[in-house]
Amino acid sequence: MKNKAKATSFDIAHYAGVSQSTVSRALRNSPLVNDETKRRVHEIAEQLNYKVDKNASNLRTQQSSTLALLLFEDPTTDESQINPFFLSMLGSITRACAKEGYDLLISFQSSSSDWRADYEDSHRADGIILLGYGDYLDYQARLQELLDQDTKFVCWGATVDNHPDLTVSCDNYGGGQLAAQHLFALNRTDCAFIGDASNHSPEFFARYKGFKDAFEAQGVTLNDRKIANAISTEDSGYHATKSLIANNISFDALFAASDLIAIGAIRALLEAGINVPENVHVVGFDDIPAASYVSPTLTTVQQNTTLAGQMLVKNLLSLIKNEPVESTLLPPSLIVRGSTALK
C-alpha cells in the first residue's frame, strides 16, 4: 500500500535520522556527504518511492530543465496535418532532450506575441527551439526582439541577421548541387524547378541557387520560365506542376524544393500521361517517409534529422550555459530511388 501523501525529503530525513538538507545533498551525490550516509538515504528514498518535486526544485534553482519547441506551420496547412519533415525533427529533438535530461514542451505557432514571456519569464522553459519552414521574413522582427531580450533560442533554417550561430540548418545550397549533379550525370539538363525561386523562402531559394549554379558550372543554363512557385504541400506541388504542363512548358527533369511538392508533382505528371522517370526525372528534398512509399519511389536530397535535432538541442544548451556556440551547417546526402532510375 502506497502512502497517499507523497514522500518529501523530510520524510527521508526522518527515517534516515539525518537532517533534510543532508538528504538533499545525498540525493544529488554531493561530495560533502559520507558514502555510508548517502547509501542509506538512497535506499530509503527508493523504498518510499521518493521523487524530487520538480516545481520546488525549479523554483529554488530558477530553471526548469525544460526546453520549449515552437512549431511554425505553413499558414495554409490543414489543422491536423503537420509537415512530416518537422515531425521527423520532432522525434529526434525529443530524444536529444531526453538524453540531456531535459523535458520538452511542445507548442504550435503561439498566438501570443511574446514568446519570451510565455516561456522564459514564466520559467516554463530554459530555452526555445523555433522550427519552421519558409516564410521567415515575418519573423525576423520577432527574432530580433528575442535577441534584444537576451532570450535563449535556436532556430532551424532561418538565419537571424548577423547571428548565424543561432541557427542550425541543412546545407540547402549544397543539397541543390547534389540534385543537379545527379541529373546532369543522367544527362537530364532541361530542368524545371518547383518551389520558390524568390528570396521569400530562404531555404527554398538556397536549394534552387545550388541547383542552378551546379548546372552552370557544367555549362548548362536553366530556363527561368521553367520555374513554378509552390509552398510545401502536396497539393501546392500538384497545382504548380499542372500549370507548367498547361503552359506547354517542356522539361525532362524536375527538381522540387520539398518531397511533398515532389509527390504532388509526380501526381500531376502521371495524370497528364507523362511517365516518371522515363519522360521526366524527379528529385525531391527532405526524404520524408512517404518518399519511399510513393510509386515510383522518390529520389531525394536527404536531410539528417537525427543529427539536426541533436545539434539544435546541443547548441541551445550551450547558449543556456553561456558557452560559445558555433554556426552549424549539416551536410545533406542524395538518396537515389525510382524517380530517377530507369530500369
Place this chain on the structure above:
Amino acid sequence: MKNKAKATSFDIAHYAGVSQSTVSRALRNSPLVNDETKRRVHEIAEQLNYKVDKNASNLRTQQSSTLALLLFEDPTTDESQINPFFLSMLGSITRACAKEGYDLLISFQSSSSDWRADYEDSHRADGIILLGYGDYLDYQARLQELLDQDTKFVCWGATVDNHPDLTVSCDNYGGGQLAAQHLFALNRTDCAFIGDASNHSPEFFARYKGFKDAFEAQGVTLNDRKIANAISTEDSGYHATKSLIANNISFDALFAASDLIAIGAIRALLEAGINVPENVHVVGFDDIPAASYVSPTLTTVQQNTTLAGQMLVKNLLSLIKNEPVESTLLPPSLIVRGSTALK
C-alpha cells in the same frame, strides 16, 4: 530597456501600493479585489512584462497544468521514424491541451519502470496520456499498477481491464465492418487480411473481427488461410503480402490492419505484377497523409484523430478533477480512393 531581473508580484505590489497577495488575486481576477485596484495592477503588470512564475505557482497549488504524453512505438520501428498515425494524434492532442490551458510534455517509451513516479510524483505533470499501437499485453500489468496507485491516466486503444472509461478508442470493429461492406458491395468477396488476427493486438483483432463478421452476415465465409501477420510498418506489410503470394494464395481483395501495412502490401502486389485495383482491391485503416499520396491512392477507414485527441485530453482532465468519465468510442468513416475504384 527591460530589467535584467524578472519582475515579481512584489514589484507590482510596490508600484501599485498594495500588498503582494492583492496582486496575486487581482491577476487571477478574484472577486475579492476592488475593480479599480485590479485595473491598476493589471496595467503595471503589463508594463513590467510580468508573468506568473509557473514553478512557484505550481509548487503552491500542487499541480502543474501540464499533461504528459507517453508514446509507445513498435519495437521494430527505426529510431527516427514515428508512426504517422500517432503523429497526427500528437498534433490534435497538442492543440487540445493548448485550448484547455495545459502544457504538453512529450516523451517516448520511457525506459523507466515507474511512469507515475516520473511524472505525477515529481509534479511534472498532472496526468498521463498513453499512446501506442498493438502489443498492450506487455503493459496490462503496468496499467493495473497505475490504477492501483490512483494515477490519472487515459489510454488510446488499449482497454484497461474493467475500466473501459479510461480508454478512448476508435470503433475498430465497426471500421472493419465498413471495409467489408464496401468490398462486398463491389463484389469482392475473396478477401485476404494482413495484420494480426490473434488477440495479441486487440485493435488489429477487432478490425479483423468486424471485417469477418460483416462478411458472414452476408453469407460469405472468409478463408483463414488468407491471413498474414504483420506489425504496423510498410516493410512488414510488404513481406507479409509477399509470403501470401509466394504461397500461391489467391484473393481479389485485401484488407490491411493499417495504412502502412496496406502501402507495403500494394508495393508487393505491384512488384508481383498484380494490378491494384483491377486484380486486387486494397483497403487500409487510419487514413494517414501518405494514403492519398501513394498510387493508386488508398481507400481506407479513417480514424478521426482530431476528435480522438480532444477526447483523450477532455477525459483526462475530467479524471484529474475527479469527475466521472464515460467510455468513449469514436466512429470511423470510410474514405474511398483509387485502390478500390475502377476507372
Place this chain on the structure above:
DNA sequence: CAGTTAATTTTGCACGTTAACTGTCGTAAA
C-alpha cells in the same frame, strides 16, 4: 456617535527544495 456588519485588504505562513552559512569533532601540524 457608539456599535454592528459588510467589503476589502493585509499579514503571515506553507509549498519542497537548494545553497550559503554555522557548527562539531577528530587529527595533524606548530
Place this chain on the structure above:
DNA sequence: TTTACGACAGTTAACGTGCAAAATTAACTG
C-alpha cells in the same frame, strides 16, 4: 598543548506564489 583544518552534518533563509485568518476601512443602523 595549542592551533588549524578537513570532513561532515545541521540551521536557516530564500525562491514566488496562493490561501486562510486577521485587520482595517467603509457603510450603515438605532
